[in-house]
Every structure is written in C-alpha cells, then in structure tokens.
Amino acid sequence: MVSKRLSREAGHRRKFLAVVDETPESERAIAYAARRAQSTGGVVVLLFVIESGDFQHWLGVEQIMREEANATANAALNVHAATVRERVGIEPELVVREGSPTEEIHKLIEEDQDIAILVLAAGGAKEGPGPLVSAVAGKGAAFPIPVTVVPMSLSDEEIESLA
Known part of the structure; x- marks a missing residue:
C-alpha cells in the first residue's frame, strides 16, 4: 500500500532524499537531488545509514x-551539507540511522x-551499479515513492x- 504523500499540501514542501555513503556515485545523487530541490522549491534530505552488523563485539568495544x-x-553529512549550501543555497536536513540501508530508507x-523522491546514483564499475541501486532493482525492495537513478558519469x- 502506498502511503499518502503530504508534499503537495499547504505548509509542506517536496523533499528529495539522497543517501550519503562511501561510494563515489553518492556525490552525483546528492548533486542531482540538490538541483531538483532548488528548481522546484523543495528540500534535500541527506541520509547516512550506519550498518549495525559492524558492532557485534564486546560491550566496551561496541x-x-x-x-x-x-562521528x-x-x-560525511556535514561535508555534503556544506556543498549543498554552497552550490544551491539550500539548508539540507541531515539524518543518521543505524541498520540495513534499504530498511532504514523505507x-x-x-x-x-x-x-516524494528517492535519488540514487548508479556506479560506473564493471561490478554493477552499486549496492543500493542493485537492492532497489532486486525483489522486495520496491519503495512507495518514485526512485530517480542518476548515472555517475x-x-x-x-x-x-x-x-
């Protein structure tokens, strides 16, 4: 079931969600989301997902x-937020989550x-388009909003x- 989007109602602005990660293509998705937000009077949301599987250690180390x-x-979010502010003059919303990237995006x-829009970028490597784009294309990962995939090139x- 598709949940109702509020971005078209009074007092709401359309938000473009871009995921910040260590992949080189992430920067292209952020650039596109920022430009789209600027041209439509919208907002950019930058999401960084910390994969929780990395913390299965003793309590102190965890x-x-x-x-x-x-940290x-x-x-990473602050670096990209500064770039968005500089290039398009928009103050992005910054979100940090812990868990599986596709689950946290959902x-x-x-x-x-x-x-209203999830913006991802496809990598140019021969291994494939990247983990998030591959997950979106895979079964069970459909999102309830449109997904824009930006070529890294x-x-x-x-x-x-x-x-």
Missing part, C-alpha cells in the same frame, strides 16, 4: 565503535510524508540542465 561510526557519519520514507553541467 560502544566505542558505535561512537566512531556516528564518521556526521562528518522507515524514513514512511515517517516523513514530505519525502553525469557532469555538474549535465545535472544542472536535467534538474
């Missing part, structure tokens, strides 16, 4: 690893009814002309 992962996530979309100028 806590330190979790804190380090949160890494916040640092949860955030359900929680924030203003999120697009330049800033091409993104600007398309967005």
Whole structure:
C-alpha cells in the first residue's frame, strides 16, 4: 500500500532524499537531488545509514565503535551539507540511522510524508551499479515513492540542465 504523500499540501514542501555513503556515485545523487530541490522549491534530505552488523563485539568495544561510526557519519553529512549550501543555497536536513540501508530508507520514507523522491546514483564499475541501486532493482525492495537513478558519469553541467 502506498502511503499518502503530504508534499503537495499547504505548509509542506517536496523533499528529495539522497543517501550519503562511501561510494563515489553518492556525490552525483546528492548533486542531482540538490538541483531538483532548488528548481522546484523543495528540500534535500541527506541520509547516512550506519550498518549495525559492524558492532557485534564486546560491550566496551561496541560502544566505542558505535561512537566512531556516528562521528564518521556526521562528518560525511556535514561535508555534503556544506556543498549543498554552497552550490544551491539550500539548508539540507541531515539524518543518521543505524541498520540495513534499504530498511532504514523505507522507515524514513514512511515517517516523513514530505519525502516524494528517492535519488540514487548508479556506479560506473564493471561490478554493477552499486549496492543500493542493485537492492532497489532486486525483489522486495520496491519503495512507495518514485526512485530517480542518476548515472555517475553525469557532469555538474549535465545535472544542472536535467534538474
């Protein structure tokens, strides 16, 4: 069942969700989401998902690893947020979650009814388009909103002309 999106109602703005991760294509998705938000009067939401499987250690070590992962996530979000502010003049919303990326994306979309578009970027490597795009294309990963997949090879100028 598709949940009702609120982005078209009074007092709401359409949000473009981009996932921040360590993949090189992540930057292209963020650039496209920011330009689309700018051209439509929308908002950019940057999501960093810390995969929780990384913390299966002794309690003290687990806590330190979790804190380090949160610091890494916040640092990455802050770098991309600064770029969005600089290039398009939009203050992005920053979200850090812990868990499976596809599950956390689903949860955030359900929680924030203003999120109207998920923007992902396909990597150019011979191994495939990247883990998130592969998950979206796989069974059971369908999202309740449209997904835009941006080729990693697009330049800033091409993104600007398309967005």
